[in-house]
Amino acid sequence: MLFLQTLSNSRFTVSDIIQLLPDNIANQIAAGEVIQRPCSAVKELLENAADAGATEIRLVITDAGKALIQVIDNGKGMSGTDARMAFERHATSKIRNIEDLFRIKTMGFRGEALASIAAVAQVELKTKRAEDELGTYIEIANSEVSKQELCACAVGTSISMKNLFFNVPARRNFLKSNPAEMRHIVEEFIRVAMAFPTVFFSMTSNGQEVFHLESGSLKQRIVQILGSQYNARLVSVNEETDYMNIYGFVGKPETARKTRGDQYFFVNSRFIKSAYLNHAVSGAFDEMIAKDSFPGYVLYIDLDPSQIDINVHPTKQEIKFEDEKIIYAFVQAAVKHALAQFSIAPSLDFTLNPEIQGLDAISKPFTNDKKEAASSSGLFKTFTQKNQAHFIEGNNTGELKHWKDFFTTPGEEPQTSKQPQTPNPKRQTLQLVADTPLLQLHNTYVIASTTAGFLLVHQQLAHERVLYERYSLSAHGRQMPTQKTMFPVTLELAGADAAFLTELLPDLAVIGYQVEPFGNNSFVIQGIPADILAGNEKHSIELLIEQFKHFSSDITFSKREKLIRCMARQQAIKSGQALTQKEMLALAEDLFTCNSPNVTPTGSPTYLEFTKDYLDKMFGR
Ligand code: ADP
């Protein structure tokens, strides 16, 4: 009975059990891909405003975007018909045929954003074109238009979306804390604002203006966003060829930081993430900065849209280049050039092939009069010819590798994640032989005699295990003792990093860090875990932020577990450090009381055990 009723309600010919989804449900499902959280809507709306040619764009946020996201622009506006059309799925003014896809210069083109937003929020749109006397007002929610009328309004468009996911409670519950969502919003805002320096941008959150970015030069925009510490510390990069142009700025080596915060790549005005290109820039800095620090940069690449495929990622942050290696070499060479030109690089050391190395443009430093000649010929022309092979390593800069690299001391091989190895599965309870001195080898290994034989302990890995268990205990109830810092240290962070740290504060407190927000993206470190060397606190927090950014998408571990792993790893005694008898003894004793003394949290062995039986056998006894 019920079954028949359902069938007769369906809009199409009766099939047995298959039905077409009602539009609003189909839209809700499709919206999941485009609008995952408030920041996705922020990105789409800001990009629409930029596409509409606005010179002023204002973003208004309430309750981290959960209550309201509004974008007001003075762009070209829409006609009444277009305003209504804009909310249809696949409605776009930006492509008409498949060829357009390869010429696309605008930020949007899929025609999905507004339809998605209207499916999962309550939307109000006001829009007017310059040639129209009156504008259009539309109210739409759950994909249904509830009002459309003429209205008096300014030229441009104002869209506000309220109560995101009001009709999809499962998604709404999935949203993170306000600081976490806010951090993502700030990130998206910054990316769009950096891509369009000549456009005025402002951002207001809960009635307070948090960004006010006057239109200006690229450099002014960068300093406005990244902070005045970059003033006078930026080196300009600017190279043009037939194939592509690159321009923007890299920070002088002294601005390199322990966290990866200030690294931005834009391709045809679109922010992109690329570990590969990042590697190219870092490589250009080579020996100029410490291995564990990151150069700041804001670089823009413009090239023929047919050379890239933006369509590979639904939210379009990753792109595929037609010829990645050329781009890599070009970016690296351009940055090296810029550094050399400003006499920052001690010498030119290009890893290009010898033929290219020989070119004047690289073998001689740039002088002003040569600069022009070189940019129209010379090195950069060679990039227009395909297959001018350069010596480029494969892309092995995956995040995981990086995360490991991060903690390894110079000269040490990064560890790879192995399955837990038990040096001796039939391990007896470990017990040191009383009154027998321990011996340190190469400032890395400790030899300890045990009742059953001896252990070769890796000091760094062993200590990592010890700290990991200690922090885990504290995370599960046994609060770590804190030592007050004698002189509270202040920490100033970029906006996005500050939001990030705010989110971590409660968990940091559990393991003994007392860090307090101090307004204006700064923090005061009041106390640190009792067993951490004072003086190290700022660095250790910067490291943590960097780690977390890399691993924020890793869902295998809880936030707290990630924090504990990071802390254990970064605070462990490093290889290369000389230890006293007392320290070695403490390390061995601490290790032996661990629940799993034989492996690090990531599964590397912490020691090798040589039993007397085994040794006897080896000597044929
Ligand atoms: P897309 O940007 O991919 O085309 P959207 O759903 O974001 O798809 O927008 C649909 C269309 O609505 C756009 O192609 C554009 O014509 C119009 N539109 C959206 N936002 C604005 C705006 N702020 N000003 C003018 N036109 C807009």
Ligand code: MG
């Ligand atoms: Mg769009």
